[in-house]
Amino acid sequence: MAESDPKLKLLATWASMYAIRVKIALNIKSLEYELIEESTEFKSELLLKSNPVHKKNPVLIHGEKPLCESLIIVEYIDETWPSRGHAILPSDPYERATARFWAAYIDEKWFPTVKLIGWAYGEEARKEAMVPVDEGLALLEEAFGKCSKGKSFFGGDQIGFLDIAMGTTVRWLKAFEILCDVELLSEAKTPALLKWADTFCSHPAVKHVLNETEQLVEFTNQIAAKFIAAGVTSPPK
Amino acid sequence: MAESDPKLKLLATWASMYAIRVKIALNIKSLEYELIEESTEFKSELLLKSNPVHKKNPVLIHGEKPLCESLIIVEYIDETWPSRGHAILPSDPYERATARFWAAYIDEKWFPTVKLIGWAYGEEARKEAMVPVDEGLALLEEAFGKCSKGKSFFGGDQIGFLDIAMGTTVRWLKAFEILCDVELLSEAKTPALLKWADTFCSHPAVKHVLNETEQLVEFTNQIAAKFIAAGVTSPPK
Incomplete structure (x- = not known):
């Protein structure tokens, strides 16, 4: 600057x-x-x-x-600041629209279903809660293939808009895996996203600002304890 | 083209x-x-x-x-098609961000509260349902003042992104006024938006593609009749 x-x-x-x-x-x-x-x-x-x-x-x-x-x-x-660093949005209008589409999908449709896993008590309920989460992950795995075109990121060679949107969910996904005993990103279900997540999280622009999974687990446990103490058993609106 | x-x-x-x-x-x-x-x-x-x-x-x-x-x-x-017609998004990044912010507000937060008026039965419930709707209208009235800077549209002299986002709710607002016996855009509450709505709806790029309020009223009555016949009394998810 x-x-x-x-x-x-x-x-x-x-x-x-x-x-x-x-x-x-x-x-x-x-x-x-x-x-x-x-x-x-x-x-x-x-x-x-x-x-x-x-x-x-x-x-x-x-x-x-x-x-x-x-x-x-x-x-x-x-x-x-278009001339600083690299472009975050793709230059092609269709690729921009695609990045915006999936980013909005993550925020409005998919990630809210991830958060609901924490409110699903019992094996059957958890299994049911995982259905839309897994459907979303399958869509995002497919989207990664199309957007990255064989390169490391949704944005190609560089971290782009959709990498940022999806990448910032990764440590939360790991926290949910621990907290809820579920499998989210995995070699079996989402091999491309699993590999991408590692590359993303170790990128110089990313690694120092991410939270550790353990911090998020502890934070969530604290919040959950407050909800339990208050008798709250369904997600607050 | x-x-x-x-x-x-x-x-x-x-x-x-x-x-x-x-x-x-x-x-x-x-x-x-x-x-x-x-x-x-x-x-x-x-x-x-x-x-x-x-x-x-x-x-x-x-x-x-x-x-x-x-x-x-x-x-x-x-x-x-940046060089055809006029630019829809503002050229200034802050104005673009502002237009995107309010457009997202309309779609994700405000308009969903408008739709809920139709599900509020009885005077008390309707009054309660109107609270977030009116709060949103007050915010949008204020946003119009800031974005339009004394000109006819949110986009200034020309119809812009936010005009399109908000303007396409106008006939639905009129339909809800008739269907639910409420006042939405009015001289008392939203004088600037009331005037803007007329200008927007009579614009050459807009007037031939808008629906008539009566069509929307009839369509909503048909849907409501189906809900009533099916015993549905709260909004489907």
Whole structure:
């Protein structure tokens, strides 16, 4: 970032995979930013003022301008600094549309089904909860083949938009595997995604901003304990 | 469209406001397309093949390539034919992010609350259902002021991305006003949006592809009658 550029501040909780997406995009563009750690329990005045509609992190503040919603922020970063680092969105309009389609699928349709595994008690319920999760993984495995065209990432040679969208779920998937005794990414079901996940997580722009699986397991256990203590047995709306 | 361009086919039901978004974008770019009318009751083989993930219209087929999800299709059209008609997305990255933010808000958060009014039986329940709807309208009224900067559209002098996203809800809002005896857009609550809605609906790229409010009222009554006959009293998932 040039000296004269307005300062970047990122409001983020440590646990948010959505915030990690923004960190990765900032890393790809080698942009310096001030990280303002948000609590996972309370929302700061600055967060509430900057994102009054959703009241959620991450928020990127560029100068005075707040930006919300992780995928929108990632696109903003790519469009504002097109010549820094590499392009995050593909240049071809159809490939861009495809990346946006799968990223939206992950956020709106597939990942919500992953979170429901944690609310499925008993073997039968868990098996049932896994059906849409596995269907989604099969679709994403297929999408990886089409998007990557034999290269390492959804984005080809470089980490792209869809890598960021899907890649930030990986450590959560591992946490769910431990917490719920299920198999998500595996050699049998998703060989390409399994290999991609390793490559993604060890990428220089990614590895230092990811959470460790153990941290997420512990964090989830703490939340689960609170739900149990409060008698909550179904996902809060 | 030049002679050599691959053909455009649009799979759309007449009632889908999402399909109308695509029609408006195609009109703005003066692109010819073959309209393949989908039934509101049955999904065609071509639709299921073209959108196997969501199984929903609209689908735009460009040559052999299917595109799904209305807002993604609108962006694709704008990016594929940037020099035809006017730009649909703003050129400034922050304005683009803002347009995307509100468009996503409409689709994921606000419009779903509008649809719930129809499921609120009795005066008290309806009043309660109107709370998030009115909150959203107040936010969108404010967003209009900021985005339009005193001009006619969210996009300024021209119909833009957010005009298309919000504008295609207008006739449905009028239908809900009639069906549910509520007030949505009004001089008292949303003076700017009320005026904008009229300007939008009479725009040459829009007016011939919008449905009449009466058609939507009749269509909704038919669906409601089927739900009542089947004993369904809460929204299907």
